[in-house]
Amino acid sequence: MTAAEKKRREMRETIRDASIREFARNGLAGTSTQAIADAAGITKAQLHYYISSKEELYQEVLRYIVEQWREIFFLAASPEDPATAISRYIEQKLKHALEYPDISRFFAREIARGAPEMSPHWCGLRKAVEEASGVINRWIEGGKIKPVDPLLFQINMWAVTQHYAEYEAQVRVLMNKAADAPLDDGRIIKEATTLFLLRCGLTEEGMVS
Amino acid sequence: MTAAEKKRREMRETIRDASIREFARNGLAGTSTQAIADAAGITKAQLHYYISSKEELYQEVLRYIVEQWREIFFLAASPEDPATAISRYIEQKLKHALEYPDISRFFAREIARGAPEMSPHWCGLRKAVEEASGVINRWIEGGKIKPVDPLLFQINMWAVTQHYAEYEAQVRVLMNKAADAPLDDGRIIKEATTLFLLRCGLTEEGMVS
């Protein structure tokens, strides 16, 4: 009962993690079920015993990622002052990208394909972005930050934070870091935070100009 | 002689363009030679008459892209003032990303794979980035811009400009643009330019603070 269920759930997680790695590297079409099975340390037939099809596994992983992100990343709900909210958002997002780069890469591949499996998920993401735009607009109206295009401001924060996951290989070369050495998160987070705070006329200490 | 060579070259270009589209969508492993042939409007056997192998076609396309980028994008050689140089760089890079998104997507996929075919090309890109870092440092020393991490400043400019190619599908959803409607380049370019100019303490009109 409990032991069997637990083992089954663990196997599911193993398969999901392995498939995220493989899908992130080679995409849906480029990843064979054999490769996923190898990465999970099981047989191909065994894999097909646990999943119903490759496509459905892919969709399940996508659902898992979108849900995870919706829980973690929302600029909207923070009641604090703009500087704290923005700093925290960037730090959070960058740390996630650096720690779980395959998740960002998986998502990026889906979008680059034209996002054919994303239709059920757009609505939620859109609402979150619009809500955050409202918060930013209120900051502007309240004179707490300089005028900004709220939507593009968010998109650009996404762009920078995602980049360090997807382009990790390039960043490593330019920063002279071996594949096993850890990247200098502090340096990256600091520069990114400064970039977006200054855009709003803010610094870590307070408002400017 | 001339006519035959011209036709041959045109066929090569057709194949290259078609393969960029396909590789950009589904990656190296996920793209079949049949799909490339279909996209180029020829037979699979005919395709294999013009290319020696799928991998080599892929490498040739990668070489073509890297070379193209080295010619177009270099922050270094501009002798103008920082504001003009940065504005021009961002506009140039963004326009390219919006006009030829598949090229950016192709490159992004190669990097996300771990960049196994990039080793011959890193040296050149690295040198260009280091050269640009020198220029930026001289701007800082000359008091023309505020202190910046030169490397991360460049990486972040890349991040934003590339993003609008790779995440076009998502940007379209958030900006309420249909697949055939053109994106609002002006709006995107303006916000991105402001973002990076403000980071240096600049505006379109001149230095600030």
Add this chain to the structure above:
DNA sequence: AAATAGTTTGACCGATTGCTATGATTTTGT
């Protein structure tokens, strides 16, 4: 201990993979 349920396995399916052999067809230089 017998019966049952859940899991793993290797063999196998038709379809597709990258790529080639070969002969037909077209284009070319003379």
Add this chain to the structure above:
DNA sequence: ACAAAATCATAGCAATCGGTCAAACTATTT
């Protein structure tokens, strides 16, 4: 006009693709 060269399409190669199957195996319940 004719031979040589380049280009094309058909068919086919072994290998791999996603997925299935029944039989072997293991664990759990009675």
